[in-house]
Amino acid sequence: MADLTMVEAIRMALSRALEDDPDVIIFGEDVGIDGGVFRATDGLMQRFGAARVRDTPLSETVIAGMAVGAATQGLRPVAEIQFMGFLYSAIDQLANHAGRLRNRTRGRLSCPMVLRAPFGGGVKAPEHHSESMEAMLAHIPGLRVIVPSTPARAYGLLLAAIRDPDPVVFLEPKRLYRALKEPVANDGIALTLDCALVVRDGSDLTIIAWGAMVAEVGRAADALAERGISSEVIDLSSLKPIDRSAVRASVQKTGRCIIVHEAPLTAGLGAEIAADLAEHCLTSLLAPVVRVTGYDTVMPYAQLEDRYMPDAARIQAAAQHVMEFA
Amino acid sequence: MTGNLPDCSAFLDAKGQVLRELPDFARDAETLITLYSMMVKTRVFDAKAIALQRTGRLGTYGSSLGQEAISVGVASAMSEADVFLPSFREHGGQLWRGVSMEELLLYWGGDERGNDFAGPRQDFPVCIPVASHFPHAAGVGLGLAHKGTGGVAVAIAGDGATSKGDFYEAMNVVGVWELPAVFVINNNQWAISMPRAEQTRAETLAQKAVAAGLPGEVVDGNDVIAVREATNRALDRARAGQGGTLIECLSYRLSDHTTADDASRYREDAEVSRHWKTEPLVRLRTHLVAEHGWSKDDEEALLRDSRTETEAAAERYLAMSPQPARAMFDHLYATAPPDIAALAKEMGDG
Numbered sequence: 025m026a027d028l029t030m031v032e033a034i035r036m037a038l039s040r041a042l043e044d045d046p047d048v049i050i051f052g053e054d055v056g057i058d059g060g061v062f063r064a065t066d067g068l069m070q071r072f073g074a075a076r077v078r079d080t081p082l083s084e085t086v087i088a089g090m091a092v093g094a095a096t097q098g099l100r101p102v103a104e105i106q107f108m109g110f111l112y113s114a115i116d117q118l119a120n121h122a123g124r125l126r127n128r129t130r131g132r133l134s135c136p137m138v139l140r141a142p143f144g145g146g147v148k149a150p151e152h153h154s155e156s157m158e159a160m161l162a163h164i165p166g167l168r169v170i171v172p173s174t175p176a177r178a179y180g181l182l183l184a185a186i187r188d189p190d191p192v193v194f195l196e197p198k199r200l201y202r203a204l205k206e207p208v209a210n211d212g213i214a215l216t217l218d219c220a221l222v223v224r225d226g227s228d229l230t231i232i233a234w235g236a237m238v239a240e241v242g243r244a245a246d247a248l249a250e251r252g253i254s255s256e257v258i259d260l261s262s263l264k265p266i267d268r269s270a271v272r273a274s275v276q277k278t279g280r281c282i283i284v285h286e287a288p289l290t291a292g293l294g295a296e297i298a299a300d301l302a303e304h305c306l307t308s309l310l311a312p313v314v315r316v317t318g319y320d321t322v323m324p325y326a327q328l329e330d331r332y333m334p335d336a337a338r339i340q341a342a343a344q345h346v347m348e349f350a
Numbered sequence: 351m352t353g354n355l356p357d358c359s360a361f362l363d364a365k366g367q368v369l370r371e372l373p374d375f376a377r378d379a380e381t382l383i384t385l386y387s388m389m390v391k392t393r394v395f396d397a398k399a400i401a402l403q404r405t406g407r408l409g410t411y412g413s414s415l416g417q418e419a420i421s422v423g424v425a426s427a428m429s430e431a432d433v434f435l436p437s438f439r440e441h442g443g444q445l446w447r448g449v450s451m452e453e454l455l456l457y458w459g460g461d462e463r464g465n466d467f468a469g470p471r472q473d474f475p476v477c478i479p480v481a482s483h484f485p486h487a488a489g490v491g492l493g494l495a496h497k498g499t500g501g502v503a504v505a506i507a508g509d510g511a512t513s514k515g516d517f518y519e520a521m522n523v524v525g526v527w528e529l530p531a532v533f534v535i536n537n538n539q540w541a542i543s544m545p546r547a548e549q550t551r552a553e554t555l556a557q558k559a560v561a562a563g564l565p566g567e568v569v570d571g572n573d574v575i576a577v578r579e580a581t582n583r584a585l586d587r588a589r590a591g592q593g594g595t596l597i598e599c600l601s602y603r604l605s606d607h608t609t610a611d612d613a614s615r616y617r618e619d620a621e622v623s624r625h626w627k628t629e630p631l632v633r634l635r636t637h638l639v640a641e642h643g644w645s646k647d648d649e650e651a652l653l654r655d656s657r658t659e660t661e662a663a664a665e666r667y668l669a670m671s672p673q674p675a676r677a678m679f680d681h682l683y684a685t686a687p688p689d690i691a692a693l694a695k696e697m698g699d700g
């Protein structure tokens with residue numbers, strides 16, 4: 025079993041999907057000879073041919089909309105948006121069509137498509153290249169929104185997304201693309217899509233995160249453990265649908281909850297989780313649910329990026345606050 | 351261009367005179383009568399739909415009055431293996447393809463089951479967000495090319511749709527990937543209250559194809575023969591692997607935009623009256639009478655049959671039991687996640 029980075033694991037999953045299913049096709053900007061700007065599709069065009077791994081003209085509307093059309097014809101398009109900041113014009117297609125087609129035809133037509141996009145900050149990219157707009161996507165009925173947090177999870181979740189009969193937006197934390205390696209087997213086994221994962225057991229508080237923030241939470245949990253605070257860490261993983269029962273079960277056990285995301289605070293996904301806990305776990309709560317998030321501002325360009333991103337120190341401070349709440 | 355339409359490719363002029371040598375299909379009486387019958391049926395259906403709306407039994411409805419030749423002409427050129435992606439005004443094309451009147455009424459009555467038509471199963475439901483189905487047509491073309499069955503995607507939208515990026519972006523990929531897709535513009539001169547002249551300075555809408563490297567042509571959209579003939583050629587090209595085509599069909603919206611619109615707020619009656627002189631049914635009827643022995647009795651029988659069929663469809667539509675509230679969740683996903691399943695259960699079968 026090879027040690028792989030996340031971007032290598034994603035490539036391995038794409039390659040596996042192309043091998044296993046002749047209906048799988050990949051398209052997007054620069055995904056062909058260039059192998060994608062992050063190299064997620066490196067070598068795939070050479071191996072599977074330009075009919076199955078294809079460069080599109082520069083149009084996010086077409087990438088998403090063409091995926092909708094192709095999916096209705098029995099293809100399994102895995103389309104790439106080069107950076108999440110350029111996904112806005114594809115939202116029209118996702119919200120008006122991909123997420124609706126099965127419903128509005130009462131099951132006659134469907135959209136088994138995957139839209140991949142690198143997302144999030146932390147790599148000092150140009151402006152418009154570091155946004156986290158997952159809440160906008162999670163608000164769209166009929167979609168699934170998935171974020172992996174490790175190479176092995178990326179492999180299994182991407183295979184699951186490609187095999188799923190409905191549209192999936194697959195967000196890849198670019199900060200994690202090359203951050204760590206772990207053994208990933210090319211076993212062709214898909215993970216279950218709609219599930220959160222408890223990545224660390226604990227008893228004093230629950231910390232919920234996804235994507236690159238899971239590792240940041242892990243660092244905070246290590247530091248908190250040294251001070252005798254036991255954190256249960258949940259990788260939400262599926263942002264739509266949210267695995268509410270897993271979240272509730274953990275908070276019912278610990279009585280405290282912190283939610284961490286890079287996206288701005290207001291109307292972020294943290295608000296949805298906090299509201300769900302207020303509705304369903306009020307009597308278990310020993311402290312207010314606290315959100316540690318990006319700020320309500322434009323995603324800063326490289327110089328101030330670190331000051332914007334939630335980090336272990338802010339997560340620890342929040343943990344301290346909920347632990348000390350009378 | 352809200353005055354008289356410019357000269358464009360037609361076989362029959364407004365008076366039903368043959369302008370140039372007819373294509374083979376248009377020399378066959380039976381074919382012409384079938385085309386004419388569907389256009390008449392579409393017009394009768396439109397009138398019934400509006401009557402149902404006016405009496406509170408149908409939702410907002412966009413009539414195709416005056417543009418029947420476009421919809422019917424395009425659909426009549428298509429084969430079963432092709433995929434039709436209509437806008438909201440192409441009832442005639444949907445009827446020709448086999449969607450039933452009662453399914454159309456069901457849909458416009460506010461019930462999504464109308465989109466689950468018995469056939470043609472591969473056709474798209476009407477597209478409401480203007481022009482956003484052109485990228486689908488590119489994707490459908492890609493899928494059809496992949497299957498290799500010779501199918502072609504045919505998408506149709508209005509003149510207003512050509513101002514949107516989706517339209518151009520989709521044409522562009524159809525051009526560069528040589529996809530089997532035909533884009534048709536029903537240029538009815540109006541986009542709600544916006545006249546064609548205020549939509550774009552481009553002299554024709556067809557010329558927009560040039561930027562995408564596609565052939566684009568203008569035909570008289572009130573001449574069903576011209577529409578069908580142009581669509582035939584475009585489909586032949588697509589089937590031969592020569593890629594897409596843009597066809598601009600010139601016509602005129604004789605009705606309000608929809609039942610929710612009052613066109614007298616923004617256009618003169620005189621303009622509408624002028625365009626009644628060039629509408630598509632009369633010219634074909636005149637030609638049928640002159641060349642193919644179409645009689646007064648034939649005409650009356652056609653009208654009677656169309657009305658009977660429409661009335662019967664309306665009755666079946668009105669008698670349909672409503673869908674249960676849970677239907678709004680039933681087809682959101684192939685398998686409902688727990689939250690959605692719980693909502694469906696809560697809503698129940700009532």
Ligand SMILES: Cc1ncc(C[n+]2csc(CCOP(=O)(O)OP(=O)(O)O)c2C)c(N)n1
Pocket residue numbers: 439478479480481507508509510511512536538540541542603607
């Ligand atoms: C993207 C979008 N913008 C606005 C509307 C509201 N709208 C519905 S029809 C219409 C005008 C369409 O004009 P045209 O494309 O010429 O088609 P026609 O109605 O004349 O057939 C508008 C603005 C819409 N449905 N979609």
Ligand SMILES: [Mg+2]
Pocket residue numbers: 508509510536537538539540541542
């Ligand atoms: Mg129009």
